[in-house]
Amino acid sequence: MKFFELTSEPLDVGAIARRIVPEECGATVTLDGYVRKFTKGRETDYLVYEAYEPMALKEMEKLIDKALDKYEIAAVGIVHRLGKLDIGETSVVISVSSPHRRAAFESCEWLIKELKRTVPIWKKEVYADGEVWVEGDVSGEQ
Amino acid sequence: MKFFELTSEPLDVGAIARRIVPEECGATVTLDGYVRKFTKGRETDYLVYEAYEPMALKEMEKLIDKALDKYEIAAVGIVHRLGKLDIGETSVVISVSSPHRRAAFESCEWLIKELKRTVPIWKKEVYADGEVWVEGDVSGEQ
Amino acid sequence: MKVKVLFFGATADSVGEREVRLELPDGTFADKALEEILDKCEGLRENHDVGQLHFSINQEYSNGKETICDGDELAVFTAVSGG
């Protein structure tokens, strides 16, 4: 079971986390990624996310299929927001349900790392005195 | 920042996950634990959770304090439900916010493992043909 | 001195009570108090591997070496299974 979406609307973390609750599962691990106020000591005003939408959806589905194949998990949902986001607003939710929690933690962490490496979405950080398109870090950590 | 609660009311995963969104953070990892229909091939009808409430709250706070000390995280919330729970209903939510997601994943997983080992809460599994108080597994996995 | 002893889940079912009051000699150590409880509360030894039972004093896990005081709240319970 899977879902993957791009939207310009605010994300409802709880609704995404609870959208699929498979009967054979006992745990869902959800990553809620949101806009940090400070990045490397600089104060962010807001962010703008842009995607190559059809390719981003294809890459999201590929990631989910890989995760479903690689881990003992039953369901994965990924929703990424686009457009302007204020501090604290959720940019991405990744939710993984599994019979046993270990696989859910592991695969959720793998999914966000891979999403940051492969899914064509870009983030522009806007500060009081300028803006910059962020180029991805190959390590996927940030 | 922390919160820890016991309640007989249904848990709202999203509200718990979003209750604390620290400005210096970019990620919240949330574990939603819920009632599985099948445990070791046997079909569960419903569960009943019981706690030694004041001690459970003390142990929850100790765990959170240890996690805040041990990991680079900014906020932890744990809410555990008590009483009768139907299949799919959330029994526990653990939510951890951190500047960088690695610490949130790691500490959230540590917290649920420790909660299952130390916090005095017990689960009774009720089947069509009987019921049993579950005794904890020292490994914390289940 | 008098203490309160609480039971939960499986131990409450075994004893048939959720709470009992016990009289203990002044200065009783924790491990001795637990022995007393196991002796006086029928159902515990019969239904449990007593080495696996947990014992708490005033809502803290006991290491067996504490001295029990008048009015203490003790509890005996099985390995926890929350989550």
Added chain:
Amino acid sequence: MKVKVLFFGATADSVGEREVRLELPDGTFADKALEEILDKCEGLRENHDVGQLHFSINQEYSNGKETICDGDELAVFTAVSGG
């Protein structure tokens, strides 16, 4: 043959366009097509380490060896930064 080339984020800013149409010789390989794009779309070489740019063909990452076909949708973009 004609192809469509899309730019996003930083590459769209560099080129000043989000989409351009290019004429390529029939049978052009992907790596050659990317060279053509870098030559014809001003701003890419000036603003980017071209070795770090990503190239896609019909919404799939290119390995540089594909043959481009008439009507293909190509895209050039920087390392992704979603999440």
